[in-house]
Every structure is written in C-alpha cells, then in structure tokens.
Amino acid sequence: MxxxxxxxxxxxxxxxxxxxxxxxxxxxxxxxxxxxxxxxxxxxxxxxxxxxxxxxxxxxxxxxxxxxxxxxxxxxxxxxWENHHPILPQQPYDRALARFWSRFIDDKCMPAISKAAFTADKEERDKGTEESLESLQILENVLKHKFFGGETTIGIVDIAAGFIAFWLPAIEEAVGLKLLTNEKFPKLYKWGEDYTNHPVVKKNLPQRDRVVGFFKARYASITASK
Amino acid sequence: MxxxxxxxxxxxxxxxxxxxxxxxxxxxxxxxxxxxxxxxxxxxxxxxxxxxxxxxxxxxxxxxxxxxxxxxxxxxxxxxWENHHPILPQQPYDRALARFWSRFIDDKCMPAISKAAFTADKEERDKGTEESLESLQILENVLKHKFFGGETTIGIVDIAAGFIAFWLPAIEEAVGLKLLTNEKFPKLYKWGEDYTNHPVVKKNLPQRDRVVGFFKARYASITASK
The missing domain is CATH 3.40.30.10 (Glutaredoxin)
Structure with a gap:
C-alpha cells in the first residue's frame, strides 16, 4: 500500500x-x-x-x-511523491534545462501567443505573431524525442507546454489564426497530438468547445473596445 | 582536497x-x-x-x-556542489516557498521598482511606487530571521533579493526616490545592511558610484525622451 x-x-x-x-x-x-x-x-x-x-x-x-x-x-x-513517475530528470544539468524550458514557455511563448491573438493594435498583433513563430521554432528545435521528457516520459516541460498542445489550437480556431501547423512545425505538431492523447492528459483537459467559446468572447471584447 | x-x-x-x-x-x-x-x-x-x-x-x-x-x-x-553551504532548504515545502519568493522578487518587485523609477509617465510612475511599496511590505512580513534563508544562512531568496539590498538604494539616490526606509520597513532595511555586509556578498558587489552613475544616465535618457 x-x-x-x-x-x-x-x-x-x-x-x-x-x-x-x-x-x-x-x-x-x-x-x-x-x-x-x-x-x-x-x-x-x-x-x-x-x-x-x-x-x-x-x-x-x-x-x-x-x-x-x-x-x-x-x-x-x-x-x-518521489517514487512514482519522475517529472523532473535526475541529473542536475538536465533538471536545469527542464526548468529553463518550462520558464521559457511561461515567459516567452504564452505572452507572445496572447499578444498575437488578443491585441487590438494590428502592429502589436503582427509582432506577437512573429514572436510566437520564433518561440515555436525554438521548441521545435529542442524537441528530440516523442516527449520533451523523453521517448516514453511526460516531464515538466511537456506539462508546462500543454498550453501549446491544447489551448493554442483552441485560440487559433476562435480568432482565425494559424501558428502551430504540421507544415511549419512537424515535430511539435505531432507532439501536441501525442500529448493530448496520453490517457492521463486526455482525462484532464477541459471541453474543447467551451474553451473555444471562452476565447471567442475574449476576442470579441477586445475587437469591440478598439 | x-x-x-x-x-x-x-x-x-x-x-x-x-x-x-x-x-x-x-x-x-x-x-x-x-x-x-x-x-x-x-x-x-x-x-x-x-x-x-x-x-x-x-x-x-x-x-x-x-x-x-x-x-x-x-x-x-x-x-x-551540494556538500557546502546549501542555497535551498532541505524540505520540499520550504524549497517550494524559497522558489516562490525568488520568483516573486523577479516577477513582481523588480518590475515594480523599475516602473517607479524609470517611467516617463507620472501616473505610471506613481502606480509603480505603490506596487513597489506593496511588494516590499510583503517581503517585510515574510522575513522571520536575520536572513530569508535563516538566522545564519544566506539562501536563494537572499541572493535573489540582493537587488533590493544594493541596487534599490542606488536607484533611490540616482532618481530621488524613497522606497526602502528604516521607518517603513525596519526588518527589510536591517536585512539589507546585514546582507551587503556579509563578506562574500560585499566582495562581489559593484562600485556603488558607478551603479548610481548608470542609473542617473538611464533616468536622464527617460526624462529627456518625455
């Protein structure tokens, strides 16, 4: 027990x-x-x-x-709860990289995507799109295995990047934007599918149509206040 | 050896x-x-x-x-280098708090102080001052020992907060602002003195007049571009 x-x-x-x-x-x-x-x-x-x-x-x-x-x-x-399913790698250098990339997602990717999707000013929005594509390209280059945590392991970077796997496509649908495409980022796109299909992840994602609805309302409130 | x-x-x-x-x-x-x-x-x-x-x-x-x-x-x-002078606490909960407060300094304190000192717009600057005082009050309440790391130990929060101990007073002098006073924040003020007087810290601080000069130039460039 x-x-x-x-x-x-x-x-x-x-x-x-x-x-x-x-x-x-x-x-x-x-x-x-x-x-x-x-x-x-x-x-x-x-x-x-x-x-x-x-x-x-x-x-x-x-x-x-x-x-x-x-x-x-x-x-x-x-x-x-250290005995089951490690979320961070064991070696100090790998742990440091995992922390670095998790922060990168929070500090660079997510703000860029938010700027690309939910800014009233067209110029700012275009800048956000450019920054988003740069960030996604960096992650595309970093991804060496099926998951960021390894060939079979979901780690902290995967969990942090869940926003890109699930919420970003919902934002794209809500505001008519295309960032994470199979053509541009084949590894990251495939990762997004694998990650959201992992049974534990799948069970813990919100209903997609509700999330799309939320982002549509957010987009409408921003374009209305232009 | x-x-x-x-x-x-x-x-x-x-x-x-x-x-x-x-x-x-x-x-x-x-x-x-x-x-x-x-x-x-x-x-x-x-x-x-x-x-x-x-x-x-x-x-x-x-x-x-x-x-x-x-x-x-x-x-x-x-x-x-785990055998000498631990920088993070040993227990998971204490480690988590140390990470939380280090991030708080980077994500809340430093941007607020920067806004208070180096924004051209007066209203924004006042907002920055208010946010800075709030952040300093929070740290004043968190500080329970001589150092954030304990009665005798400099930990990650102390090291992160070095900005408040040394750079903030230099900014205050450069731009004519008063945030970290002994009257308002007696524990944090005393901590700043103790921290900057620790021999290892003292040896690794830049020359104060050069830092003040740097901030004066930054302030001048901002007020000039108003």
Whole structure:
C-alpha cells in the first residue's frame, strides 16, 4: 500500500491551463486529492486566504499548507511523491534545462501567443505573431524525442507546454489564426497530438468547445473596445 | 582536497544584479571559476553561442555545457556542489516557498521598482511606487530571521533579493526616490545592511558610484525622451 501523505486539496478553474498542469502531475503520480472549482469573478475566501499574494489558481494545499504558482507546485509534487513517475530528470544539468524550458514557455511563448491573438493594435498583433513563430521554432528545435521528457516520459516541460498542445489550437480556431501547423512545425505538431492523447492528459483537459467559446468572447471584447 | 568538478566559466557584466547572484553563489560554495566580463553593446560570439535564446548574462558554462537564467543557475549550483553551504532548504515545502519568493522578487518587485523609477509617465510612475511599496511590505512580513534563508544562512531568496539590498538604494539616490526606509520597513532595511555586509556578498558587489552613475544616465535618457 502507498505511504500515506495526508490530505491534498487543489483549487483550480476548469479552463485554466495552469490548474490543469497540477491535476495532470497529481494524477501521473497517482496522488489522491480533492478538487475545488473556483469562480474567478467571485473568488472564495479560502482561495484569498491560501494565495493572498497573487489571488490566483492553482493553489495546492497539502496537509493545510498552501502553495501557489504552477511550476513551483509541480516541483513540490515531484519532490514529495518521489517514487512514482519522475517529472523532473535526475541529473542536475538536465533538471536545469527542464526548468529553463518550462520558464521559457511561461515567459516567452504564452505572452507572445496572447499578444498575437488578443491585441487590438494590428502592429502589436503582427509582432506577437512573429514572436510566437520564433518561440515555436525554438521548441521545435529542442524537441528530440516523442516527449520533451523523453521517448516514453511526460516531464515538466511537456506539462508546462500543454498550453501549446491544447489551448493554442483552441485560440487559433476562435480568432482565425494559424501558428502551430504540421507544415511549419512537424515535430511539435505531432507532439501536441501525442500529448493530448496520453490517457492521463486526455482525462484532464477541459471541453474543447467551451474553451473555444471562452476565447471567442475574449476576442470579441477586445475587437469591440478598439 | 575538494572533489574536482572540472571547468567553470561565468559570463557576466559587473553591474548586473543577475550576474552577481551567480558569483555570490559560486563563492559561498567555494567553487573556482573563470569570469568573463561582457560588453552588452558588443556581445561576444561566445555569449551568443552559449545563450542563443535570450543573449543575456549571466551564463554559466560547466565543462562546456552552458546554462542561462540566474535562478536556474543558482539551483544547478546548489545541486552540483551540494556538500557546502546549501542555497535551498532541505524540505520540499520550504524549497517550494524559497522558489516562490525568488520568483516573486523577479516577477513582481523588480518590475515594480523599475516602473517607479524609470517611467516617463507620472501616473505610471506613481502606480509603480505603490506596487513597489506593496511588494516590499510583503517581503517585510515574510522575513522571520536575520536572513530569508535563516538566522545564519544566506539562501536563494537572499541572493535573489540582493537587488533590493544594493541596487534599490542606488536607484533611490540616482532618481530621488524613497522606497526602502528604516521607518517603513525596519526588518527589510536591517536585512539589507546585514546582507551587503556579509563578506562574500560585499566582495562581489559593484562600485556603488558607478551603479548610481548608470542609473542617473538611464533616468536622464527617460526624462529627456518625455
């Protein structure tokens, strides 16, 4: 029987790529947890209490002790439930690269894609498209195996890049943009299919039409306020 | 005799708080390294080769393998030279908090201070000041010992927060701003003094008048382009 690690709670929002990262990590590890769905327009007192700094999801609460920031939580999960499905590599240099690329996705890719899709100003939007394509090309070059974590292993970079595999195609559909194509980025495109078809990932993705609807509304609100 | 870990090279810029983080970590660990001073207006081919993604300092090269991003490098140093002066705590939850607060300094504090000091628009600048004071208050509340790493230990949060201890007062002098005062933030102010007086830190800080001069020039260029 598995060692008892106590109570695990997760505060998330169904459509959030950051909250889904944590769910996928917990389920890859086989950790039992209780999930609390938040309403970001009406945040719960518990969410404010547990994440007073950023007041954002996800928040993981383990035996009453809260943690915020998805990449920080992923490393915590890996260090706490260390015997099953490693999320980070073992060697310090490989671990450092995994941290570097996870941050690259958060700090470069996601802001570029958001700029390309949801900026009112045409010039800014074009700049966002260019930056997105550059970022995707960099990831295309970095991907050496089926997954970023290896031939058979989903690692922290895969989990972080889930946004590119699932949310980016939904954004493309919602706003009529084409960034991640099979022609331009064959390895990354194939990775996106493999990643979203992994049983643990698949089970933890939101409903695609709802996500597309969310991005359509976001796009409409931006083009309306031009 | 110490285990031979091979060749360690660091590419930095004397005035960069990010490069200084890495130097302080290497010297706390007692790691021998070769330092290369970069000219950011005329970056070396080696820097471009080793950090093609961001083309920024610091870059650590260990036995020919390059790493960028100061916080990623600090964790690598801690995992590689693990027997002397731990930079991260041992327990997963404490490690996660250390990562959270290091990121908070990079993602919230530093941009807020930069906005408060180096924005042409008065309204934006006031907003930056407000955000800076909020961030400093949060750190004031988090600081429970002499150092963030403990009563006697400089840890990753101290090293990350070096910007607040040394560069912030230089910015204040250069642009005529007062944020980190003994009256408002007595614990953080005292921490700044203790941190910059630690022998390893003191030895690895740039010349204050040059840093003030750099920020004066930056401020002048911004007010001139108003």
């Amino acid at each position: 598995a060692k008892d690690y106590g109570e695990v709670e997760l505060f998330g929002v169904g459509g959030s790529p950051f909250a889904r990262r944590v769910q996928i990590a917990l389920e890859l590890k086989g950790v039992q947890y209780t999930y609390f769905e938040e309403d970001l327009r009406n945040k719960s007192d518990l969410l404010i209490k547990y994440n007073p700094i950023h007041k954002k999801v996800p928040v993981l609460v383990h035996n009453g002790r809260p943690l915020a920031e998805s990449l920080v939580i992923l490393e915590y999960i890996d260090e706490t | 110490a285990k031979d870990y091979g060749e360690v090279e660091l590419f930095g810029v004397g005035g960069s708080p990010f490069a200084r983080r890495v130097q302080i970590a290497l010297e706390l660990k007692g790691v021998q390294y070769t330092y290369f001073e970069e000219d950011l207006r005329n970056k070396s081919d080696l820097l471009i080769k080793y950090n093609p993604i961001h083309k920024k300092v610091p870059v650590l090269v260990h036995n020919g393998r390059p790493l960028a991003e100061s916080l990623v490098i600090l964790e690598y140093i801690d995992e590689t």
